[in-house]
Amino acid sequence: xxxxxxxxxxxxxxxxxxxxxxxxxxxxxxxxxxxxxxxxxxxxxxxxxxxxxxxxxxxxxxxxxxxxxxxxxxxxxxxxxxxxxxxxxxxxxxxxxxxxxxxxxxxxxxxxxxxxxxxxxxxxxxxxxxxxxxxxxxxxxxxxxxxxxxxxxxxxxxxxxxxxxxxxxxxxxxxxxxxxxxxxxxxxxxxxxxxxxxxxxxxxxxxxxxxxxxxxxxxxxxxxxxxxxxxxxxxxxxxxxxxxxxxxxxxxxxxxxxxxxxxxxxxxxxxxxxxxxxxxxxxxxxxxxxxxxxxxxxxxxxxxxxxxxxxxx
Amino acid sequence: xxxxxxxxxxxxxxxxxxxxxxxxxxxxxxxxxxxxxxxxxxxxxxxxxxxxxxxxxxxxxxxxxxxxxxxxxxxxxxxxxxxxxxxxxxxxxxxxxxxxxxxxxxxxxxxxxxxxxxxxxxxxxxxxxxxxxxxxxxxxxxxxxxxxxxxxxxxxxxxxxxxxxxxxxxxxxxxxxxx
Numbered sequence: 001x002x003x004x005x006x007x008x009x010x011x012x013x014x015x016x017x018x019x020x021x022x023x024x025x026x027x028x029x030x031x032x033x034x035x036x037x038x039x040x041x042x043x044x045x046x047x048x049x050x051x052x053x054x055x056x057x058x059x060x061x062x063x064x065x066x067x068x069x070x071x072x073x074x075x076x077x078x079x080x081x082x083x084x085x086x087x088x089x090x091x092x093x094x095x096x097x098x099x100x101x102x103x104x105x106x107x108x109x110x111x112x113x114x115x116x117x118x119x120x121x122x123x124x125x126x127x128x129x130x131x132x133x134x135x136x137x138x139x140x141x142x143x144x145x146x147x148x149x150x151x152x153x154x155x156x157x158x159x160x161x162x163x164x165x166x167x168x169x170x171x172x173x174x175x176x177x178x179x180x181x182x183x184x185x186x187x188x189x190x191x192x193x194x195x196x197x198x199x200x201x202x203x204x205x206x207x208x209x210x211x212x213x214x215x216x217x218x219x220x221x222x223x224x225x226x227x228x229x230x231x232x233x234x235x236x237x238x239x240x241x242x243x244x245x246x247x248x249x250x251x252x253x254x255x256x257x258x259x260x261x262x263x264x265x266x267x268x269x270x271x272x273x274x275x276x277x278x279x280x281x282x283x284x285x286x287x288x289x290x291x292x293x294x295x296x297x298x299x300x301x302x303x304x305x306x307x308x309x310x311x312x313x
Numbered sequence: 314x315x316x317x318x319x320x321x322x323x324x325x326x327x328x329x330x331x332x333x334x335x336x337x338x339x340x341x342x343x344x345x346x347x348x349x350x351x352x353x354x355x356x357x358x359x360x361x362x363x364x365x366x367x368x369x370x371x372x373x374x375x376x377x378x379x380x381x382x383x384x385x386x387x388x389x390x391x392x393x394x395x396x397x398x399x400x401x402x403x404x405x406x407x408x409x410x411x412x413x414x415x416x417x418x419x420x421x422x423x424x425x426x427x428x429x430x431x432x433x434x435x436x437x438x439x440x441x442x443x444x445x446x447x448x449x450x451x452x453x454x455x456x457x458x459x460x461x462x463x464x465x466x467x468x469x470x471x472x473x474x475x476x477x478x479x480x481x482x483x484x485x486x487x488x489x490x491x492x
Contacts, residue, residue, distance in 0.1 A: 031402060
């Protein structure tokens with residue numbers, strides 16, 4: 001068996017085999033979503049807590065639907081209307097929820113390491129749904145799943161990630177997943193948002209957009225994270241769109257079968273033109289479909305994970 | 314093969330004869346042959362379902378649809394063990410109002426069959442479901458009985474029935490292994 005983890009906290013600590021196990025499992029769950037009856041009893045009687053301390057619609061809905069399709073009961077815990085606002089600590093909140101016999105916690109938090117923190121004292125499984133600018137593992141897994149499904153492989157492919165890399169947890173998780181699976185990753189964007197330090201993760205860094213996308217098999221665009229930006233780092237929306245926005249003209253200089261990906265939500269006219277987002281090379285909506293299958297696979301796998309497990313600090 | 318605790322209970326010709334007999338029994342039981350579809354339970358059952366389908370095609374002179382069913386999402390012991398490897402379920406036909414012959418390699422507690430019946434009901438409402446197994450080793454824990462059996466093998470709970478099929482393992486043989 002190639003999966004015995006109780007938690008999914010990050011991609012960095014996964015082996016290539018473990019990543020492939022998630023992708024293979026997701027293939028089976030994707031087929032469930034295509035049936036008339038889109039539900040299986042794999043998590044019947046289990047309770048899943050959606051602990052979203054940072055706003056999210058698509059990821060929360062995707063996890064919620066994934067849990068429901070596995071027949072789990074789901075508690076949604078939005079931070080805005082919660083006791084966290086009344087001064088309760090994250091630890092106390094999580095312990096209280098665990099006292100309701102919750103089995104799996106899905107957490108999104110603005111602080112990097114929050115899921116690891118929970119995993120250290122909870123008996124339940126913890127799944128990271130995005131922690132600060134650190135990681136967003138299920139996004140990387142669904143991106144890898146989409147690439148493998150479309151291209152038949154990941155090894156040897158050239159993947160260009162474009163945009164705000166510095167503040168992006170999607171970029172970090174994608175870099176880990178793709179390099180572990182043998183892809184060559186190129187990062188591109190304004191120099192303030194794409195520090196050379198990323199070369200240490202095994203990526204190529206370039207500030208020349210045309211060169212970055214010329215021979216790419218996959219172009220993965222990232223949303224400009226307005227909420228994480230500091231003004232000094234970002235050139236301004238108009239300037240960003242003119243220098244790094246993916247336009248039809250720029251797309252003519254790429255491989256004809258290059259796929260366009262975006263984790264959403266997209267800012268039309270900023271990082272991507274509408275006709276590209278809606279064009280036949282865009283797999284943006286398929287990523288959403290695949291996200292559900294991947295999250296079902298992750299919940300299924302961590303539910304089978306063994307007893308207490310050491311979490312590195 | 315060289316395992317001193319393994320006793321051969323079915324060799325390749327015996328497996329072939331058993332499948333031929335089961336195919337004829339299926340044909341005898343089901344006069345409306347156009348209604349019959351075979352569904353193999355992952356993994357061993359799938360190869361057996363394909364072989365039975367080709368034998369039935371010979372008897373009925375028309376193709377017999379074959380699907381595969383993975384029951385791991387419907388197991389009742391998921392909380393007791395590591396998440397099992399799941400394979401895609403492929404049933405490329407409507408099972409509603411058809412006669413579905415479930416095919417598995419070994420019938421033991423009956424729990425796999427129970428899960429398969431649940432999984433199957435997500436795909437439609439078959440007219441009837443029949444069960445064909447290569448080996449029935451007894452020790453049922455649920456009220457389930459096979460319609461077609463290749464060989465009944467009395468076993469103890471300390472033994473394991475190990476089915477090797479040429480599609481996966483390069484040879485056909487069934488061993489009884491002392492554990």
